[in-house]
Each structure stands twice: as structure tokens, then as C-alpha cells.
Amino acid sequence: MNQTILITGGCRSGKSRHALELAARHTGPKVFLATAQALDEEMEERIARHKQERGPGWTTHEEPLNPGSILKSGACAPGSLVVLDCITLWLSNLILESRPREDILRRVDELLDACQRFDGTVLVITNEVGAGIVPDTALGREFRDLAGEANQRIAARFDEVRHTVSGIPTILKSNRKESSPSGNGMGFKNPFSAEDKAGLYKAIFERRDVRHFRTDPVPAHTLKRILRAAHHAGSVGFSQPWNFLVIDDPAIREKVFQNFTHANGEAADNYSGAKRELYSSLKLEGIREAPVNVLVTCDRKRGGPHVLGRNTVLETDLFSTCCAVQNLWLAARAEGVGVGWVSILSMDQLKADFALPASVEPVAYLCLGYPAADYAKPMLEEEGWAKRIPLEEVVFFNHWGRTVEKRP
CATH class of the missing domain: 3.40.109.10 (NADH Oxidase)
Known part of the structure; x- marks a missing residue:
């Protein structure tokens, strides 16, 4: 099932960290789609730091000019969670390639088509660049205007838009059907909000069997x-x-x-x-x-x-x-x-x-x-005692051993 989420906010506002928190709840394959280019030492260090923060279990694709091609190529397995980081770097790459505005916006629409057709979850990270001062160069103003237009197009078409400020995420938009009671009158009259559900699943997926404790008392x-x-x-x-x-x-x-x-x-x-x-x-x-x-x-x-x-x-x-x-x-x-x-x-x-x-x-x-x-993971998994069994191996249909692939 397709789900698309846009995470926006200022620089160093916690966007990437929030994306990783959401990804931690995903039990299937995880893909990191990077648009950054290591053009200097500072960017090399930033890329290395982000890889360390992600930890193991990720497949990384570096595509600075056409990230949508990775989604369309079949390189990401169905059911994967894909984090695309980030839109503004991608736009910078295209501008530096001297691509005209119309061509860049056409590529934005093509990327959105690929995101919405992908059989899985796509988290797209972008920077909010319109809240600061007006850039004093023509190129800077072109980038600001293009990023603002691209962000609007993405937000309009994606299921959910999240905004991070000082590491705190808030949900600006949610079109997911399960966020409200079904139209036929069934279901609870007080369904969980998107924030409530996010908190519940976070508790479930980040529950750990703890063995090392601080001495601080529990109030x-x-x-x-x-x-x-x-x-x-x-x-x-x-x-x-x-x-x-x-x-x-x-x-x-x-x-x-x-x-x-x-x-x-x-x-x-x-x-x-x-x-x-x-x-x-x-x-x-x-x-x-x-x-x-x-x-x-x-x-x-x-x-x-x-x-x-x-x-x-x-x-x-x-x-x-x-x-x-x-x-x-x-x-x-x-x-x-x-x-x-x-x-x-x-x-x-x-x-x-x-x-x-x-x-x-x-x-x-x-x-x-x-x-x-x-x-980051259950202790026994981190220590190499055992690995989590894929969900597909423990779900049967109607008869013992009949997986979804064998379902009539």
C-alpha cells in the first residue's frame, strides 16, 4: 500500500532524525535515497555522520539528479520504506546543471508520480527556505522561489505533511483514511489522531528488554x-x-x-x-x-x-x-x-x-x-544471539504454512 509523507522544516530542525524515528517502526526493507554530493570535506563529514546515525539495515542509493529513477527501476522492493533526503539539495544540483525552471518543475512532477505509484512508504525531506531574509543574489532568489514552488507541489499531493521545529514534529496535514471513522458508521467514534497513533507505534517498536539501569529513582x-x-x-x-x-x-x-x-x-x-x-x-x-x-x-x-x-x-x-x-x-x-x-x-x-x-x-x-x-535494537539482536524473523514467514492464511504468496 502506498503512503507518502513530506517532512519539512528549517536547517538543523530535526527533520532527518524524525524520519529515522518513523523508519524505526518499519519492519520491512529500508532504503535511503541520497541526493547529496560530497563536493567538499564538510559535506563528506556530514554524509558520513548521517550514515552512522542510520546504522545497519539500510540500502543506500546515491542519485543527485534523478532520484525518481530509483523508485521506478525496481531497485526498491515492494513494501520498502524509502527516505529521500533531500529535495532542496536535489534542486540545487539541477540549478547548478543550468536546467531551466520549467524543466526542473517537470522533474518535480515526475518524482511525485513515482512516489505515488511506489508500492511502499516514501518519506521525503525538504527545507523550508521562505522564512528567512530575501537572498541578495539572483541565483539565491531563483533557488528560494523554485524550492518554495516544489515544496507546495509536494505538500499538495502527499498524504501527510510534517513540520519540525527544534526537534519537535507537528502534523500539518493528514489525508490518510484511517485517521477518521469509516463512512459506513463502523469503527470507534473517537479514533486516534495521527499523533496518538504515532506515539502508540513508537512505544511498540521501541520497547526494549533493558538490563542496564541508572540509579535515579522512578517517581x-x-x-x-x-x-x-x-x-x-x-x-x-x-x-x-x-x-x-x-x-x-x-x-x-x-x-x-x-x-x-x-x-x-x-x-x-x-x-x-x-x-x-x-x-x-x-x-x-x-x-x-x-x-x-x-x-x-x-x-x-x-x-x-x-x-x-x-x-x-x-x-x-x-x-x-x-x-x-x-x-x-x-x-x-x-x-x-x-x-x-x-x-x-x-x-x-x-x-x-x-x-x-x-x-x-x-x-x-x-x-x-x-x-x-x-x-537501537533489542539487546539479543544487537549481540548477535538471534535475528528478527520476517513477518512474511510467520503469517499464514487459512492453512498452516500457506503464506500470502500461496494464497488462492
């Missing part, structure tokens, strides 16, 4: 908001089987750490060679470092002996508690708080250490605190 009101979000998870028969045991006593956490140490030693025996060496190098808990630990439990008797919807699948109360954990995790990410799930533990030892009733099962032991470092 009580922040923790309460996070726990309230967890408590609003869906549950079978509205049974709400969870409890949240907040732990900040160092002595109690030391008990849990000893539990982890013993279980971790046993887990290491499952690997050998390079895999065992890599396993031993991973930091798999933050029990002592995180300012707050939370034990999430499931009371399997809550709701009585016959919980609506739990007659045949008895584990749905445990599944419901996992939904609460996910709510907690996403709310924490929105608050800037990191969460680490410590699963290398003896559950029987946890029950004994916390004197849990017989009907209460420990589900998740979580470490909460402000991360000591940013995680």
Missing part, C-alpha cells in the same frame, strides 16, 4: 501511572487475576539475585562452545541495579470456580496476566522508563521467598528504572 506518580496502565489490560471474564508486588528492599532483592545466580548457572549448561561463551557474556538481569522491581502474579482462584470464557482453556488467566505485563512495558516505555523481564529464576523459590498463597502463581519478575544506554 511514585510515574510508577502509579505505569501500574494503572497494567491494571487496564484485558482479562478473561473481566477477572483481573493479577497483583503487582513492588519491591525496593535491597535485602529482598538480594534473595532474588541469588535465585537468578543459581538458575543462570544451570541454564549455561544448555550451551557449548561459542554459544556458551556468548551466553556467559550477556547481562541478563538488573535486579540489584534497577531502583524498582515488580513481581507480577496471577491469582488462579480470582473470579471464583467458573470464570466466563475460561471453561475450556484454563490458562487464559495466565495469558491475561501477560497482557497486563505488556501494558506495563509499553506504558513504561512511553514514560521513558526501561523494563527488564528476568525469566531465569526458580518459580518455586520465588513462591517460597515471597510466601505466596497456594493459588497465586508468579508470572513475571520485572526490573524497572531509567536505562543507562539507548537500545
Whole structure:
């Protein structure tokens, strides 16, 4: 499905960074379409810095004069996200080639045609050049006028226009159909705005399992908001089987750490060679470092002996508690708080250490605190333990193993 987004703003306003934030949510191929030319050392350093900021996982095409040709050539796979950076450099290249104004605007329209026909998402970055002083040269005024006309044409035809000021993006225009209720009266009456949806997907795609924490305390009101979000998870028969045991006593956490140490030693025996060496190098808990630990439990008797919807699948109360954990995790990410799930533990030892009733099962032991470092990707992916499986390999249609390519 085609989607086109224009990101505009002044120089050094955070346009490229915002484009990368949007791209980070994309699970398919990512393509960077560069119009810059390394004509001097300063531009060489700028290009190198941008490549470093993007990180791995990008395919880069450099096309200073005809970026639309890359979109039309098939070089970008269907479903790709393409970042074109930037329009104003491209226009500068064409002006320096002594292209007439009419020819340049025709090329702008051709680029827009290619963007709108592309089977994927296209993010186009441009500079807003009309808010400053009038250039004192004829060439400067020609560039300003041409850039203003090109930006207007792009904004008119693209689905969405975003404007960045001091690193803060705002949405000026959004024509995406899902931004409003469907015309047939179906759907929620209060759909999320584009900004709301962007925040939700950002929390989902930037959620991380954190193991390194700062010692700064998590404010009580922040923790309460996070726990309230967890408590609003869906549950079978509205049974709400969870409890949240907040732990900040160092002595109690030391008990849990000893539990982890013993279980971790046993887990290491499952690997050998390079895999065992890599396993031993991973930091798999933050029990002592995180300012707050939370034990999430499931009371399997809550709701009585016959919980609506739990007659045949008895584990749905445990599944419901996992939904609460996910709510907690996403709310924490929105608050800037990191969460680490410590699963290398003896559950029987946890029950004994916390004197849990017989009907209460420990589900998740979580470490909460402000991360000591940013995680561009999940830690295990960064460390080379595993790679994310492509979506196409885990979605089947009607029969096991029938992918979209085999769908009748």
C-alpha cells in the first residue's frame, strides 16, 4: 500500500532524525535515497555522520539528479520504506546543471508520480527556505522561489505533511483514511489522531528488554501511572487475576539475585562452545541495579470456580496476566522508563521467598528504572544471539504454512 509523507522544516530542525524515528517502526526493507554530493570535506563529514546515525539495515542509493529513477527501476522492493533526503539539495544540483525552471518543475512532477505509484512508504525531506531574509543574489532568489514552488507541489499531493521545529514534529496535514471513522458508521467514534497513533507505534517498536539501569529513582506518580496502565489490560471474564508486588528492599532483592545466580548457572549448561561463551557474556538481569522491581502474579482462584470464557482453556488467566505485563512495558516505555523481564529464576523459590498463597502463581519478575544506554535494537539482536524473523514467514492464511504468496 502506498503512503507518502513530506517532512519539512528549517536547517538543523530535526527533520532527518524524525524520519529515522518513523523508519524505526518499519519492519520491512529500508532504503535511503541520497541526493547529496560530497563536493567538499564538510559535506563528506556530514554524509558520513548521517550514515552512522542510520546504522545497519539500510540500502543506500546515491542519485543527485534523478532520484525518481530509483523508485521506478525496481531497485526498491515492494513494501520498502524509502527516505529521500533531500529535495532542496536535489534542486540545487539541477540549478547548478543550468536546467531551466520549467524543466526542473517537470522533474518535480515526475518524482511525485513515482512516489505515488511506489508500492511502499516514501518519506521525503525538504527545507523550508521562505522564512528567512530575501537572498541578495539572483541565483539565491531563483533557488528560494523554485524550492518554495516544489515544496507546495509536494505538500499538495502527499498524504501527510510534517513540520519540525527544534526537534519537535507537528502534523500539518493528514489525508490518510484511517485517521477518521469509516463512512459506513463502523469503527470507534473517537479514533486516534495521527499523533496518538504515532506515539502508540513508537512505544511498540521501541520497547526494549533493558538490563542496564541508572540509579535515579522512578517517581511514585510515574510508577502509579505505569501500574494503572497494567491494571487496564484485558482479562478473561473481566477477572483481573493479577497483583503487582513492588519491591525496593535491597535485602529482598538480594534473595532474588541469588535465585537468578543459581538458575543462570544451570541454564549455561544448555550451551557449548561459542554459544556458551556468548551466553556467559550477556547481562541478563538488573535486579540489584534497577531502583524498582515488580513481581507480577496471577491469582488462579480470582473470579471464583467458573470464570466466563475460561471453561475450556484454563490458562487464559495466565495469558491475561501477560497482557497486563505488556501494558506495563509499553506504558513504561512511553514514560521513558526501561523494563527488564528476568525469566531465569526458580518459580518455586520465588513462591517460597515471597510466601505466596497456594493459588497465586508468579508470572513475571520485572526490573524497572531509567536505562543507562539507548537500545537501537533489542539487546539479543544487537549481540548477535538471534535475528528478527520476517513477518512474511510467520503469517499464514487459512492453512498452516500457506503464506500470502500461496494464497488462492
